[in-house]
Amino acid sequence: MIAKVLLVALTVTACVAVPSNIVRPCNVKDNKCVRDNLAPNSHCNPKVRGFVPSQYTINQFKFHAPYFNATYIDNNLIIKNHNNCFVSEFFFNLASDAGVLSLDCPLLDFSSTRTLVQHSSYHEDTTYSFNYQGLYPLIRLTVNFPHANKLDLCSSTTFADVTALPIFNVNPNDQKTANFLSTDLTLMNIYEREAFFYRANQLARFFINSVICDFGYYQLNSYFLKM
Numbered sequence: 001m002i003a004k005v006l007l008v009a010l011t012v013t014a015c016v017a018v019p020s021n022i023v024r025p026c027n028v029k030d031n032k033c034v035r036d037n038l039a040p041n042s043h044c045n046p047k048v049r050g051f052v053p054s055q056y057t058i059n060q061f062k063f064h065a066p067y068f069n070a071t072y073i074d075n076n077l078i079i080k081n082h083n084n085c086f087v088s089e090f091f092f093n094l095a096s097d098a099g100v101l102s103l104d105c106p107l108l109d110f111s112s113t114r115t116l117v118q119h120s121s122y123h124e125d126t127t128y129s130f131n132y133q134g135l136y137p138l139i140r141l142t143v144n145f146p147h148a149n150k151l152d153l154c155s156s157t158t159f160a161d162v163t164a165l166p167i168f169n170v171n172p173n174d175q176k177t178a179n180f181l182s183t184d185l186t187l188m189n190i191y192e193r194e195a196f197f198y199r200a201n202q203l204a205r206f207f208i209n210s211v212i213c214d215f216g217y218y219q220l221n222s223y224f225l226k227m
Helices: 003-009 031-041 175-180 188-212 217-224
Strands: 055-065 070-080 086-093 098-118 126-145 157-162 167-172
Touching (some): 055 188
16 A cells, blocks of 8 residues: 555655654655655646746635624635745655645735625525735645545645734725624634635645646636636
C-alpha cells in the first residue's frame, strides 16, 4: 500500500522523531516534490500553469450560516492574494492509508455585493443587500485524502481554520439593510467558521489544481471564474 509514495519517501532522512507510520517525503517549500508524490498516486496532471492570479472574480458564490438561520450570496466576488498561499504541511499516514496537505493563506481579501437571505419559521424569507470587503490575517486550509494510494481531490474534505477575525467594511445598500445589520460582533467567530466551511474547498482546490497538480476540478468549473 502506498508503494509509489514510499519509493520517494525512502530517499529522505528524517530529522526529527515522528511515529513510524507518518511519512513526510518533502520539504513543504518544494512544490515539485509535493507534485511528484501526488501524481503517481492519483490521476492528477503534473503539468500545471504554476500560479494563481493575484486577483480573480467569481460571478456568484453561495454559502450558508445555519447558526444564524441565514444564506449569503456573494455577487461578483473578488478574491485577492490567493497567490500568496503556500504548502505548510504534507504527510502520509501509512497505517490509516491517508494523506494530509495543508495550505497557509495570509492576507486573503474578499469583496462583493452581498445578498443576505434571512430564514424564519412561518415567514417568507427576507432579503438584505450590502457591499462587503474583508481582509483575513491568516486562513489555514487542511485537505484530507482518505486513500493515499488513490488520491482524489474532488472527494476529499477541506477544513478551514480562521486563525483571526478579519478587518472588514460593510456598507448597506438601503435603509432596510442598515436597520437590520447588527453592530454586535460577539458571535462573529461562529459566523466566520460557518462561512469558511463553504469557502474551504473552492480555495484549496483552485490553488492545488493551479500550482501543485491538476485533478481536473476547475477544468469542469472554470466557467464561473474571471481572471
